Amino acid sequence: MEVDATTKEDRRRFLQGAGAGALAFALGALPRGARGAGKGAGKMRIGIVGSGNVGGALGAAWVKAGHQVMFSSLDIEHDRALAAQLGPNARAGTPREAAAFGEVLMVSVPYRALPDVGKELGELLKGKVVIDTCNPFPGRDGEIATWAREKGAGLASAHLLPGARLVRAFNAIAAARMGAAHEQPGRVGMPIASDDAQAIALVSPLVRDIGYEPVLIGGLAMGKYLMPGTPLAGEHTPQEIRAIAATLEK
Numbered sequence: 424m425e426v427d428a429t430t431k432e433d434r435r436r437f438l439q440g441a442g443a444g445a446l447a448f449a450l451g452a453l454p455r456g457a458r459g460a461g462k463g464a465g466k467m468r469i470g471i472v473g474s475g476n477v478g479g480a481l482g483a484a485w486v487k488a489g490h491q492v493m494f495s496s497l498d499i500e501h502d503r504a505l506a507a508q509l510g511p512n513a514r515a516g517t518p519r520e521a522a523a524f525g526e527v528l529m530v531s532v533p534y535r536a537l538p539d540v541g542k543e544l545g546e547l548l549k550g551k552v553v554i555d556t557c558n559p560f561p562g563r564d565g566e567i568a569t570w571a572r573e574k575g576a577g578l579a580s581a582h583l584l585p586g587a588r589l590v591r592a593f594n595a596i597a598a599a600r601m602g603a604a605h606e607q608p609g610r611v612g613m614p615i616a617s618d619d620a621q622a623i624a625l626v627s628p629l630v631r632d633i634g635y636e637p638v639l640i641g642g643l644a645m646g647k648y649l650m651p652g653t654p655l656a657g658e659h660t661p662q663e664i665r666a667i668a669a670t671l672e673k
Contacts, residue, residue, distance in 0.1 A: 466490050467629065470525025472518045472540060474502050476598040477556050478531035484633040486513045495521035522547040527625060529554040530584070531593075534571060535564035537583040549586035552622045554629075556593040558650040577616050577646020590617040590626045591646040592637070595656045612638045612661035614668065616646040636661045640668040 466489050471478045474494040482492045486509045494502040495518045502515035522528050522544045530540055534557045541548070559568035559576055571579035577591045592615040613635035617623050623639060630637040638661050640648065645668075648655050654667050 465628075468524055468526045469493070469629070470521030470523075470528045471495060472521055472528065472530045472544070473532035473536075474498075474505060475531065477593065478529065479505060480598065481529065481531070481556075481593060481633065482513070483509055485629065486510065488632040490629070490632070493521045493524045518543060519547060522551065525551075527552045527554065527629065528587075529556065529593075531556040533557070533564055534559040535567050537580060538567070541584050546586075548584055551587055552619075552625050553584060553587040553589050554593065554626060555580045555584070555589055555591045555646075558594050572647070575644055575647035576650055577643035580646070581643055588617075588619045588622040589643060590615055590619070590622050591643060591649050592616075592626065592630065594646075594649040595651070595653070596658060600658065610636075610660065611658045612636045612664040614638050614640045614649055614655050614659075614664050616640055616643055616649055618642040638664040638668070640664070640671070641673065645671070645673065 468491045469482070469485055470493050471482045472495055474482065474496045478494070478496075482494055483505075486492050489512065491512050491514075492509075493514050493516045494505055495516050496502055499515060499517070506513035506515045516524065518540070528548075528551050530537070530553055532540060537557060555577075557576075557580065559571035559579070561568040561572070574582070576594075577589070580591065581587070581589050592613060595614055596611075611634070613630050615623070615626070615630070615637050616639070617626075627637040640655070647653075648668075648671055650656065654671065655664065659667065
């Protein structure tokens, strides 16, 4: 299919989110090394593209954990208001500013907007660790969602965000629960998928910092299971995620 075909309306709403050796760790909780884990670990700069329900909740949780976060969307006033509420570790900017600011970038937009993200951010994505929270829903996103589901969401996102060091995460839990894991740290697992060992090592402490225990289920080809309607959808303990992942077709 032609993934470049997006409507003018899609571009206007772009960023309005609804809001390899590493695979030796597959099907298990990730180790607590590599830059530390939990509160007190090295703090990072995180850029967020799409500050809706998911991006806003996760960004706020990272600010509370002591990280610096830049929120971006097409509604800069919304982002400024959100940053003002969260305090000095939060700020607002354009998507390009957020991509340049973040040691890690999180993209949390409707799936139909991913081609625009890839175009707009271009060279800023080259070598950047990117957390992909986006899920393809045909009813909302149209033809590109059908294509992404057939290809597999993880591989499709990698195609649409060329050069990015992708980690697919925060896809299988409802947006309303995204900021709640810190209430019982480690109880809820967060299934993730990636082909990049260093990206996994960078992202896993961030997952722990907001209360989840990261569980690598495999490479990006397994990213098709990190979305609603799959056995991994909803909240599961790390042990449950490992057990479910062991039954999935690789």
